[in-house]
Amino acid sequence: MINAPSRRVLLTAGLALPALWSGRAALAQGGKPARLIVPYPPGGITDLVARRVADALGRRQGRAILVDNRPGAGGNLAAELAARAAPDGDTLYMAFAGTHAMNVSLYPRLNYDPVKDFTPIGLLIESPLALTVHPSVPANDLATLTAYAKAHPEALAFGSSGNGGASHRALELYKAAAGVEILHVPYRGAAASNTDLLSGKIQGMFDTLITALPNIQSGAVRALAVTGRQRSALLPDVPTMAEAGLPGYLFVTWLGLLTPAGLPDARRDALNADLRAVMADPAMKQWCAENGLEPTPSSPQEFAEYMAAETERFGRFVRETGMRVE
Numbered sequence: 001m002i003n004a005p006s007r008r009v010l011l012t013a014g015l016a017l018p019a020l021w022s023g024r025a026a027l028a029q030g031g032k033p034a035r036l037i038v039p040y041p042p043g044g045i046t047d048l049v050a051r052r053v054a055d056a057l058g059r060r061q062g063r064a065i066l067v068d069n070r071p072g073a074g075g076n077l078a079a080e081l082a083a084r085a086a087p088d089g090d091t092l093y094m095a096f097a098g099t100h101a102m103n104v105s106l107y108p109r110l111n112y113d114p115v116k117d118f119t120p121i122g123l124l125i126e127s128p129l130a131l132t133v134h135p136s137v138p139a140n141d142l143a144t145l146t147a148y149a150k151a152h153p154e155a156l157a158f159g160s161s162g163n164g165g166a167s168h169r170a171l172e173l174y175k176a177a178a179g180v181e182i183l184h185v186p187y188r189g190a191a192a193s194n195t196d197l198l199s200g201k202i203q204g205m206f207d208t209l210i211t212a213l214p215n216i217q218s219g220a221v222r223a224l225a226v227t228g229r230q231r232s233a234l235l236p237d238v239p240t241m242a243e244a245g246l247p248g249y250l251f252v253t254w255l256g257l258l259t260p261a262g263l264p265d266a267r268r269d270a271l272n273a274d275l276r277a278v279m280a281d282p283a284m285k286q287w288c289a290e291n292g293l294e295p296t297p298s299s300p301q302e303f304a305e306y307m308a309a310e311t312e313r314f315g316r317f318v319r320e321t322g323m324r325v326e
Contacts, residue, residue, distance in 0.1 A: 033064040039075030043191030045208040056278040074164035075099040083117035087262035098164035101310035105318040121257040123298040128228030132221040133204040142244035149180035157183040158204040159193035166253035170206035209292025227251040
C-alpha cells in the first residue's frame with residue numbers, strides 16, 4: 001500500500017497548484033479525444049478497469065477517452081504501439097506486470113523499453129486471484145487438488161489470459177511452490193479462457209475476482225483458494241493459498257497508467273492529480289469493493305519504483321523456475 005503523503009509533501013503540492021492547473025488545461029486540448037491503449041481484448045480485468053477509468057477520467061477532463069483494445073504477444077503489441085505514440089497527453093497506456101515487469105525476462109527481444117519509452121502516471125489497483133476449477137475436477141480443496149496433480153502429471157490443463165498475464169504468473173508460482181506439473185494453455189484474454197473452463201475443455205484457471213465471481217456464485221466453477229494476503233470479503237469462506245496449505249504463497253496483480261516518454265512534467269502531474277481524484281471518488285471505491293479490487297493510487301515516482309521492484313522480482317522468478325512462453 002502506498003503511504004499517505006506527509007504534511008510537507010502536501011504543502012509542496014499546494015505551491016504547485018498553478019503548474020497543475022496549466023497542465024490540466026493543456027491535457028484537455030479543447031475537448032480533443034484521447035485514447036487509452038489496452039493490451040487485452042474486452043471482457044477481462046484490464047479492459048473492465050480501463051473502461052471505468054477512461055469514463056471517469058474523461059468526464060473530469062471534459063473530453064472523451066476512447067479504449068483501444070490491442071491484444072497479442074503477451075501485451076507487447078500494445079506496449080510497442082503506445083511507446084511509439086506522441087508524448088502529447090492524448091495517448092495513455094494501461095500497464096500491467098506482463099509488459100512492465102515480466103516480459104523483459106520472458107521474451108528474448110522486445111521492440112520497446114519498459115522504462116525508457118514510458119512516463120509513469122500512477123498505480124491504479126491491486127487484485128488477488130481465485131484458483132477456480134471445473135466441477136468435474138475431483139478436488140474440493142487445495143490439498144486434494146495438489147495431491148491429484150502430483151499423482152497425474154500434466155493431466156490437468158489450466159488456462160490463462162495469455163503468456164505473462166496474471167493468471168499465467170499465478171499458475172507458475174503454484175506449480176513451483178507445490179511441485180506439480182500442470183499444462184498451461186494461453187488464450188487471447190480471460191473471457192476466452194473462461195469459455196473453455198465453463199465447457200470443461202480445460203480444468204482450471206487462476207482468475208481475477210472481477211471475472212471469476214459470477215461463475216463462482218452460479219456454481220459453474222469451484223473456488224478452492226484466493227491468492228491474496230487475506231481472505232476476500234466477497235468470498236469469506238474461501239481460504240487463502242497460504243491457509244490452504246502453501247505457506248508463503250502470495251500473488252496480487254496490478255494495473256497502472258503510463259504515457260509515452262517525454263510528456264512534460266506539468267501534464268504528467270496534472271494527469272496524476274486527476275487520476276488520484278478519480279480513484280478517490282466514492283462511486284469508484286464502491287465499484288472496486290464490489291469487484292474485489294483495491295485502489296492503490298500513487299505518485300509517478302512511487303509507481304516507477306513499484307515497477308522496478310516488480311521487474312526485479314519477476315526476473316528472479318523466471319530465472320529460478322524456467323518459466324517460458326508457450
